[in-house]
Amino acid sequence: MSTADANTTEAERPTQATSNWRNWLEVLEHRVVGLLEWANPILVKETRQALKSKQFLLTFAIVLVACWIVSFAGRAIIGPQIFYIASGQDMLVAYYAILAFPLAVIVPFSAFRSLSAEKEDNTYDLLSITTLSSQQVITGKLGSAILQILIYFSVVSPCIAFTFLLRGVDAVSVALLLGVTLLASIGMSLIGLLAGTMASVRYTQMLLSVGLVLGMAFAFFGAVGVTPELLRESHKMIQDRDFWIGLGGVLTLYLTTFGLLHTAAAAQISFPSENRSTRIRYWMLLQQACFVAWMTVPPLLYPDEPEAVPVLACAAVGIGLIYWYVMGSIMTGEWPHLSRRVQRSLPSSLVGRSLFSWLNPGPASGYVFAVANSGALVALGLITLWANAPFPPFGLSATQISQFMLLGWCYLIIFLGLGRLLVSVLRRVAFVPLAAAFLVHLILMMAAIGVPAVIYSMSSQFRSSGYSLLLATNPFWTLSEVLESGLVSGREMLVYLLPAAAIVTFLLNLRAIGAELSRHRIAAPARVYEEEEELHPHPEPSPTSPWEEDPREPAKV
Structure with a gap:
């Protein structure tokens, strides 16, 4: 190499370093602008x-x-x-x-x-x-x-x-x-x-x-x-240590509920052809997982009180059943038809369809989603209960708590299933939006509670006899009686009637469940791929640090 070439190379090195720094600053500026655009x-x-x-x-x-x-x-x-x-x-x-x-x-x-x-x-x-x-x-x-x-x-x-x-x-x-x-x-x-x-x-x-x-x-x-x-x-x-633990539980509930409400608000104003349900159901799963995790904290902190564990499991299952009934009342009111945009995002494999189809929009999939999650919560409650069976809870027997959990789950299956069937029948003659579908569930629950209560209060014979099977449609009264005195004096029929009614209700919804489960993924048209390529082109390679050379510039010899 001659002396002139060496001088030229030495002169080009600061220029190349300056160019690399300038390119790196451009990348940084581009990312900052992207952050500001994300703020919208x-x-x-x-x-x-x-x-x-x-x-x-x-x-x-x-x-x-x-x-x-x-x-x-x-x-x-x-x-x-x-x-x-x-x-x-x-x-x-x-x-x-x-x-x-x-x-x-x-x-x-x-x-x-x-x-x-x-x-x-x-x-x-x-x-x-x-x-x-x-x-x-x-x-x-x-x-x-x-x-x-x-x-x-x-x-x-x-x-x-x-x-x-x-x-x-x-x-x-x-x-x-x-x-x-x-x-x-x-x-x-x-x-x-x-x-x-x-x-x-x-x-x-x-x-x-x-x-x-x-x-x-x-x-x-x-x-x-x-x-x-x-x-x-x-x-x-x-x-107090319990104060900080309770504050952590409330903060977890706040964050998960915040994410759920934020996603629900965004879904309300999105296009009708978009998938409005999957993200919301992911937040429901996360909220239940956090709830179950926090329910395990008191037994770990107070191992000297094992008799309180069954009562805690009973309370957790009761709260979970109410939660999934409310969420199920909303999910079973969704529109049963999927747009082509949503069908393009459906799982294609057999395993994916069997596991993730319940996250797709639809009233029947929402019904199964609520029933399955509440059933998992009941199963965890029963496992916890019988694992602590040697320690009798305060004034309650393990049989009473088990009956409370299982009959409460049966009530959820029955009321959600009947509500979904009523909404589907009404949609054959009129347009039923999501709020009206939730109102149908509410009216059904109020009728099941109010009609027997009116008959019960108008008859002196029923009022003097205490609880009877006429009030079996009232879940709150029935479950409270189960916890107080158990299924005695003629109430044993509830152990057979409610599970049988739940099975019949689920079978009546089985046709709609199969129809939503049989949906297949469809391919997107070619124009969709072309538009996506124009809107989101592949980024050009650029330096990630000041010491890297810019691949967009021609190589220097």
Whole structure:
């Protein structure tokens, strides 16, 4: 190599290093821009509208003035004793009431109106044809609500810090109080968004608005009423191990419910041809798994009390049956027909169809999904019960608890199956939406409870004889009698009647179950692949660090 070539090579090396750094910075900039696009313009739009609205400005001014009045009035009421007594708790409660009102009422209702107004003004149709997904729309509107919450927190936080100077409060108690309030306000905002997705017509919006305002007012007054007692007992609760364990369980329930409601809200505003059910059912599975995991914590923490395990298993199964009845009432009201887009995503293998077909949309698959999950919970409860059979529970026998679990599962199979059959019959003559299908289940349950109760109360013979088989259609009364006295004095027939009725109901739904299970995956048209290739082209290779060469540039000799 000549001297001139060596000089040229040495001169090109800094230029090549600079080029690599520039390419790496371009990649970093591209990823940052992608992150900002993931935040989506809905957040920017909603934040601008919210912060410029008269409602926000008026509420913000009221919060400022209220904090100013409480500060001066509280100082004047306490008087010279402020130097000698611990008055921080009283001032903190007053400031908390000021903060809780916009967080519990104003922000959640604004979230509800932000989505329902889109449908009133017919602007959501324009929003739905953009490249934004329904998940991004819900996330953007929820992000706007979170920003408003943080602004209200920034207003009241200096006043809350002032309460530390007055003594009587500690940092951990205040942090827990504000943290729980923050999560509760975000959750209520998400509930407001979910209610906004259901407000399709004007009278529905009015009913949801009234119910939402009443619920938020109840939450506000409940929070303000409970706060003084919580602050007085905060020292004991913080030092208690059970408090932190319970707080962890509540936080797990909050996170799983948050994900479930967020997915449900996004599904409500998505296109009818999309798969609205699979993600929601995944969240149901996760929620049940977390519930079962937390139910194993008390026996591990208190091994000296094995007699409490059967009672805990009985309570867990009871809660799980109620949960799956509510979820099953919603799933069995889904539309039975699948769009071609959904059929393209169905599992194709035999194993996949047998295991994952129950996650696909459809009332029959939803019925089996609820029955199977509740059955798994009952099986776990029975295993736990008989594993602890040598330790008799408090006033209950293992037979009574077993009968409670099995008969409760039979009731779930019967009521969900009959409700699905009624909805399918009604859909032959009229359009039955999801909310109406849930109402059918509710009416069926109320009729099964109310009609025998009316007959029972009108007859003096039945009233004096106590429980009878006439009340077998009332699951709550029957199961409570099973736990109290067992199946005695003629009630043994329930052991045969309810399982037989459950089997018959399941067989009546078997045809629809087989029809949904026999669905096959279909191939997508060629134009779909071409459009996907245009919308999502393969990225060009680029350097991942400043020390790599750019493959897009020609090789240098």
